[in-house]
Structures are given as structure tokens and as C-alpha cells.
Amino acid sequence: MAELSPEVLVHVLVVDDCLVDRKIVDKLLKASAFKVTTVESGKKALEVLGMEEEKLDKPSVKDHDVNIILTDYCMPEMNGHDLLVAVKEDSRMKSIPVVIMSSEFNPQRISRCLTDGAQEFLQKPLKVKDLEKLRSYVKPAVPVPKVGTKRKALVDLMPESNEAERRPCPAGVAVA
Numbered sequence: 001m002a003e004l005s006p007e008v009l010v011h012v013l014v015v016d017d018c019l020v021d022r023k024i025v026d027k028l029l030k031a032s033a034f035k036v037t038t039v040e041s042g043k044k045a046l047e048v049l050g051m052e053e054e055k056l057d058k059p060s061v062k063d064h065d066v067n068i069i070l071t072d073y074c075m076p077e078m079n080g081h082d083l084l085v086a087v088k089e090d091s092r093m094k095s096i097p098v099v100i101m102s103s104e105f106n107p108q109r110i111s112r113c114l115t116d117g118a119q120e121f122l123q124k125p126l127k128v129k130d131l132e133k134l135r136s137y138v139k140p141a142v143p144v145p146k147v148g149t150k151r152k153a154l155v156d157l158m159p160e161s162n163e164a165e166r167r168p169c170p171a172g173v174a175v176a
Contacts, residue, residue: 009035015045015071042078067138073102088117097137
């Protein structure tokens with residue numbers, strides 16, 4: 001999977017057979033600063049990912065361009081679960097988070113998708129809070145500092161006298 005830096009947008013591959021739903025999700029994602037590629041089927045998604053059958057042995061330049069896949073469950077030919085399984089079985093793609101969405105609430109379907117590797121199962125229509133979840137599923141490029149890591153205190157925040165004094169904790173500094 002491609003490494004992300006702060007200036008790089010999260011690239012979402014949206015897979016939905018309904019043109020209206022694709023356009024709504026596309027606009028919602030772009031308004032929240034995501035890079036978006038939309039396709040109308042699971043088979044087209046495999047092409048974008050460089051996973052179509054005749055190219056399975058050859059790496060594609062597009063292999064690691066997508067950071068997360070957001071797919072509808074109910075689609076003809078290849079449903080969202082089938083796409084999920086295809087991605088998770090491919091050694092080059094299995095690290096890409098797959099989020100499935102559906103307008104139908106079916107507990108067995110949801111459980112099956114989560115068991116088979118889906119990061120999340122979202123109810124349609126998508127909401128802005130759902131989009132922030134998507135961002136959190138993408139692995140950051142820079143490791144997040146561990147709690148308790150030492151940082152140098154700014155000199156102007158240190159007391160001038162030897163007496164103990166309570167000062168507000170600067171942002172990002174852990175206090176033990």
C-alpha cells in the first residue's frame with residue numbers, strides 16, 4: 001500500500017452499480033478532501049487495482065495507488081463480498097482496507113463480511129461521520145509517537161525561580 005504523507009490525499013476506490021449513489025458518495029468524499037475513483041462494478045474495480053485475470057501474474061503500476069476501497073454490497077455479477085474476498089486473497093492487495101456499504105440491514109451478511117476481512121460495514125446513506133472513519137482505517141506514513149515519549153520542554157514555559165509552579169501542559173507533551 002502506498003505510504004501517505006500529510007499533503008497526500010487518501011485515495012478511495014468507490015464501487016457501486018447505481019450511478020446516483022456513486023455521484024453522491026463521490027461529491028461527499030471530495031468535499032471532505034479525499035481523492036476519489038469511481039467504478040460501476042466489482043470487475044471494473046479489479047481492473048483499476050490491476051487484478052483482472054489475464055494480468056494476475058504481472059504487477060501493475062496501479063497496484064498500490066488506492067488507499068481504501070468503499071464498495072456497495074448488492075451489485076450484479078460480483079457483489080461487494082466477492083470483491084472483498086478477491087482483494088483479501090491477493091497478496092499485493094490484502095493490506096488495503098475494504099469498507100462495505102448497503103442500504104439493507106442484514107445481520108448475517110454484515111457478520112460474514114466482517115469475518116472475511118471487511119474493515120467496516122456502513123449503512124447507506126453515508127454520513128460525514130462515516131467519512132472520518134474511512135480516514136482512520138488508512139495506515140499513516142509516519143509512525144505515531146508512543147505515549148510517554150520524551151520531548152524537550154520550551155524554555156519560556158519553565159519557571160524562572162526554583163519554586164514549584166503549575167503551568168498549563170503544552171499540546172503534545174505527555175505528563176507522567
